Amino acid sequence: MAVRDMTKLTLGPIAYHWSAEARRAFYARIADEAPIDEVYLGEVICSKRAPFHEADLPAIIERLQRGGKTVILSSLAEVMLKRERKATADLAAMDAPEIEINNAAGLFARGQRPHRIGPFMNAYNEATIAWMAAQGATHVCLPAELPAPSIAVAAKAARALGLGVEVQVFGRASLAVSARCYHARAHGRTKDNCQFVCEDDPDGMPLRTTDDRPILRVNGIQTQSESYIDLLPEAAQMIAQGVTHLRLMPQAVDMVAVAALFRDVLDGTRAPGAAETMLRELCDGVSFSNGFFYGQAGYRRIAAAAPA
Amino acid sequence: MSLAELICPAGTPAALRTAVDAGADAVYCGFQDATNARNFPGLNFTPEELAASVAYAHDKGTKVLLALNTYPPAGKVDLWRQAADTGARLGVDAFIVADMGVADYIARTHPGVRLHLSVQAAASSPEAIRYYCENFAVKRVVLPRILTIPEIREIRKEIPCEIETFIFGNHGLMVEGRCSLTNYLTGQSTNMDGVCSPASDVEYRRHEDGSMSSQLAGFTIDCFGPDEKAGYPTICKGRYTAPHRSEGYYAFEEPISLNLSRLLPDLIDAGVHAFKIEGRQRSKSYVRGVVSAFRQAVDDIRAGRQANIADLVALTEGQKQTQGAFETKKWR
Numbered sequence: 204m205a206v207r208d209m210t211k212l213t214l215g216p217i218a219y220h221w222s223a224e225a226r227r228a229f230y231a232r233i234a235d236e237a238p239i240d241e242v243y244l245g246e247v248i249c250s251k252r253a254p255f256h257e258a259d260l261p262a263i264i265e266r267l268q269r270g271g272k273t274v275i276l277s278s279l280a281e282v283m284l285k286r287e288r289k290a291t292a293d294l295a296a297m298d299a300p301e302i303e304i305n306n307a308a309g310l311f312a313r314g315q316r317p318h319r320i321g322p323f324m325n326a327y328n329e330a331t332i333a334w335m336a337a338q339g340a341t342h343v344c345l346p347a348e349l350p351a352p353s354i355a356v357a358a359k360a361a362r363a364l365g366l367g368v369e370v371q372v373f374g375r376a377s378l379a380v381s382a383r384c385y386h387a388r389a390h391g392r393t394k395d396n397c398q399f400v401c402e403d404d405p406d407g408m409p410l411r412t413t414d415d416r417p418i419l420r421v422n423g424i425q426t427q428s429e430s431y432i433d434l435l436p437e438a439a440q441m442i443a444q445g446v447t448h449l450r451l452m453p454q455a456v457d458m459v460a461v462a463a464l465f466r467d468v469l470d471g472t473r474a475p476g477a478a479e480t481m482l483r484e485l486c487d488g489v490s491f492s493n494g495f496f497y498g499q500a501g502y503r504r505i506a507a508a509a510p511a
Numbered sequence: 512m513s514l515a516e517l518i519c520p521a522g523t524p525a526a527l528r529t530a531v532d533a534g535a536d537a538v539y540c541g542f543q544d545a546t547n548a549r550n551f552p553g554l555n556f557t558p559e560e561l562a563a564s565v566a567y568a569h570d571k572g573t574k575v576l577l578a579l580n581t582y583p584p585a586g587k588v589d590l591w592r593q594a595a596d597t598g599a600r601l602g603v604d605a606f607i608v609a610d611m612g613v614a615d616y617i618a619r620t621h622p623g624v625r626l627h628l629s630v631q632a633a634a635s636s637p638e639a640i641r642y643y644c645e646n647f648a649v650k651r652v653v654l655p656r657i658l659t660i661p662e663i664r665e666i667r668k669e670i671p672c673e674i675e676t677f678i679f680g681n682h683g684l685m686v687e688g689r690c691s692l693t694n695y696l697t698g699q700s701t702n703m704d705g706v707c708s709p710a711s712d713v714e715y716r717r718h719e720d721g722s723m724s725s726q727l728a729g730f731t732i733d734c735f736g737p738d739e740k741a742g743y744p745t746i747c748k749g750r751y752t753a754p755h756r757s758e759g760y761y762a763f764e765e766p767i768s769l770n771l772s773r774l775l776p777d778l779i780d781a782g783v784h785a786f787k788i789e790g791r792q793r794s795k796s797y798v799r800g801v802v803s804a805f806r807q808a809v810d811d812i813r814a815g816r817q818a819n820i821a822d823l824v825a826l827t828e829g830q831k832q833t834q835g836a837f838e839t840k841k842w843r
Contacts, residue, residue, distance in 0.1 A: 281686065283635045283657065291638070308638035311645075323689060327582040327703065330612025338646075348691045348700055349584060356585035378692050379685040379747070382635075382657035382836060383843045385762055389753050394843040410751040412731040413759045414724070418751065419692075421762065426685070428695055494698065500728060501695035 210442050210469050211240040212462060213369060215452040216247045216277040218377070218422055220401040223256045229453070230263045234270030237459045238466035241273040241448070243303055245294070247280050247323075248380070249423045250287045251397070264300065275301045280323040280380050281424060282308040303344070315339045322346060322371065322450075323380070328353070329360035342367035344450065347376040347432065350498035351440070358445030367447045372434040373461060374452025375407060375420055375427040376501060385421045394424075406455035417490070428501060430492035435468060435482060436475050436507035437496055456486050515779050515786060515809050518576065518675060519802050522554040522791035527564045529795045530573075534806030537574035539607060540564070540791070541705075545587075546594040547578040548631055548687075549791045550705030562601045574604035579617075580629035582610045582688070582702040592616055599624050607653070608632075609688050614647040627651040627675070631688035631702075637669035644672050651675055653787060656683055657836045657843075660774065664781040673784035679801060679826070680789025682769040682835055684747040692746040697728045708745045715741055733766075734759075742766045770832040772805075772823030776812055778837075801826055 214233060217226065233239060244260060244267075246253040264274045278294050279287055294302055295312035304310055305321035319342040320326050320335050326343045335343065343361055345354060345368065358368045386408060387397035401408075407420030407427050420427040431454060434441065438449060449469075451462060464482050467473035483491070494503035519535035521527035530538050541547025543555040556564065561577075568575045577598040583591045591613050598606060599621040606624060608614045609631035617626060630653040634640045643649040651673040654663065667674055685692070694700040697712045712728040721737035725744035732744035742748070747763040756762075769789070771778065778786070786809070788801055804822050811818040824832075836842045 280689070281635070282639065283662075288636050288638060306636075306639060307632070307634055307642045308636045311638040311642035325582055325610070325688060325702070327610065328585040328588050328612055330583070330588045330616060331610055332585075332612075334611045334615045346691075346702075348694050348702070353585040353587075360585070376691070376695070378695050379690040381685050381763070382655075383684065383763075389756055389760070389762065393841050395840060408753055410753055410762055413734050413750055413752060414731045415752070416730065418696075418730055419762075421753070426692065426763075495691075495694065498698065500698040501691065503698075 209447070211367075211448045212238065212465055212469065213241040213448050213450045214239050214243065214458070214462070215371065215374070215450045216243045216245055217453045218248055218375075218425065218427070219405050219407065219455075220249070220252050220255075220399060220423065221405055222402065223259055225405070226256050227259055227263065229458070230267060232459055234266045234272065237462040239272060239451070239462050241275060242267050243275045243277045245277045247277050247305060247321075248425050249384070249401075250279060250284065250290060251394075252399070252423075253290065273301070275303050275319060277303040277321055278305050278309045280305045280321075281382065282306040283382065310338065313339065317341045319367075320344060322377070326357070329357055332357060332361050332366065333364065336361070336364040336366055340366060342369065342448070344369040344371070344448075347371050348495045348501065351437075351444075351496050352498075354441060354446065354496075355444040358441075362445045362447070368445060369448035369450050370434070370441055370446050371432055371452060372438060372441075372449045372465070374431055374454050375429075376432050376495070377425055378419070378428055378501075379426040381424050381426070384424050385426065386423050389421065428492065430490040430502050430504075431486060432493065432495070433479075433482065433491040434493055434496060435465060435479055437493065438465070438468060439475070454486070456489075460485050514784060515813060516784065517802065517805055517809055518785050518787040520680075520788055520791040520793065520798060521564070522549065522793065524556065524560045524564050526791075526793075526795050526798050528567055529798050530802050531568050531571050533799050533802035535573055535802055537576055537604070537785070538568060539576040539578055539787075541578040542594050542597075544590065544594070545581055545704045546591050548580050548629075548701065548705045548707075549578070550581075551792055552710065554792060558597050558601065561598070561603075565601050565603060569602070576605045576607055576627060577603040578607045578629065579613055580607050580609045580631045581705045582631075583613065584703045588612060592620075595621060605650070611647075614643065614649070618647040622648070625650045627653060629653055629688070630655055630677070630683075633686045633688045635686075637666050640666070640670045640672065644670065651784065653677075655686060656769065657686070659840055660777050660781050660837055663778070663783065667782035674782065675785040675787050676771075676778060676783050677769060677789055678771040678775070678778070678786045679805065680769060682764065682767055682833060684764045690747075696730055696746065708743065713744055765831060767831040767833045769835050770824065770826070771834055771837055772808065772820050774834060774837055775808060775818065775820075779812060
């Protein structure tokens with residue numbers, strides 16, 4: 204179990220437009236109660252949202268650190284406008300806390316100084332990871348669609364270079380980003396006059412096919428999976444392959460309880476099967492998927508092979 | 512004054528010759544595998560075909576650009592390296608790349624061959640573009656289809672490389688190189704396999720009331736009345752319902768083509784160096800018609816004559832067309 208004990212449980216940045224108040228309450232509970240080692244903060248999806256909550260960041264950082272968490276600030280995935288370029292450059296200029304970069308504009312600004320590579324950075328393979336490590340990357344979060352055999356190769360290469368290796372194991376997958384805001388479009392508005400309608404959907408706006416099958420979620424400029432990725436049954440396999448960090452994405456469910464289940468499985472105090480059953484109860488009405496991991500359609504749920 | 516090169520699609524050796532004969536300044540193409548973003552059945556080139564095609568194009572003064580613009584999944588990097596080695600051996604004029612590992616390999620191994628940054632790299636700011644220029648000596652960036660002309664003009668001032676923009680064809684909605692929609696429904700990845708809404712997963716289903724639905728991997732993407740022409744089921748052009756849109760609507764974009772013919776003079780004035788026509792999956796006759804029309808228009812503009820824009824607009828007659836993000840921020 205020693206290897207698993209060293210595995211870090213992380214909380215990814217909130218993808219949605221949760222209110223400042225909701226964020227403060229959320230992180231206060233995470234700080235005090237969640238068995239999470241590292242927390243990524245910051246607005247990654249829409250630069251228009253940042254002014255609503257960035258003033259609270261110093262207090263939230265302090266609170267999380269007091270709770271024993273490592274804090275990392277994540278940069279925007281899309282960088283095009285002046286304010287986005289400035290936000291990215293400002294973040295890249297920071298000495299502490301650590302930063303996670305999600306756009307090449309951030310890599311440009313950061314230069315050779317240490318940084319983490321975020322999931323939007325397309326670190327698909329060992330050659331790219333080696334390049335990034337040579338430019339100062341200390342840690343890499345792999346793309347959610349990478350299948351298990353490639354995770355194994357990428358993790359091995361990254362470990363050999365001394366990098367941390369992270370994989371998303373819980374929550375909706377980011378499937379696409381755009382310059383256009385689909386929340387605004389759904390309400391007959393444009394991005395510039397969106398009136399922040401995305402705040403109404405704390406777990407994304409559900410899209411269904413015209414014959415009423417759930418398919419995708421809209422989160423502003425981002426399109427997400429309808430299903431939550433759930434790689435709890437696969438965690439042990441990934442850790443054995445060299446993955447060092449497991450990322451939980453914040454969803455509108457009891458994330459403290461979700462984290463506790465993953466932690467229990469990592470600690471060997473709860474069987475994966477039992478934890479899986481409890482996870483399903485926590486996420487009532489949500490479909491789970493792991494198809495990407497098995498090289499199949501991402502929405503699919505594949506039964507894990509029985510442990511040897 | 513920008514040169515306004517015309518960069519034309521070549522899905523097959525026959526289409527390549529057609530584009531060259533119709534006046535392309537350069538053609539772009541790929542091998543028959545996952546190393547390019549149009550890895551469709553029946554398309555693309557064997558190394559032998561590429562060798563003959565490079566000879567044909569060079570003989571007519573046309574450049575050949577090789578697309579190696581997908582992202583190798585870990586463990587399969589060699590396929591991309593071998594493709595680059597083959598392309599360099601056959602004398603292609605540039606590689607179009609997106610992955611940093613692939614760019615780094617080519618910059619070190621084949622420093623004499625130009626690197627173009629694919630739209631799949633999603634470099635949409637001067638800083639991102641300069642990252643690739645400074646690290647891999649990229650000579651040209653293909654800009655994402657999300658910028659307005661004033662924004663392109665500003666970017667041009669801040670980068671050390673040429674700009675290429677799409678002017679005609681499929682109108683991509685999502686940030687290219689960051690889209691896993693197809694993999695989510697089909698298990699084939701746009702980034703890793705070069706596949707988008709693969710034909711093998713497409714089905715058209717006729718219903719009792721005469722209507723037709725288009726499906727991808729069993730998911731209904733759009734539906735059409737008995738008299739409507741059924742479109743291809745691309746996920747980002749599909750019709751869906753939302754809680755307050757129960758009637759079904761195009762949540763991302765309508766099935767629509769990009770046509771920037773009216774904006775050509777403005778794009779040239781903004782400093783765009785090369786114009787890209789999308790459509791490696793298109794027929795020879797389509798390539799001939801589109802390339803000839805744009806050749807004439809670009810020549811007219813360069814010579815200071817009034818271009819006959821109406822001919823270009825007519826190319827998409829009967830289909831919906833858009834100037835996308837290029838004309839106004841309201842597109843966003």
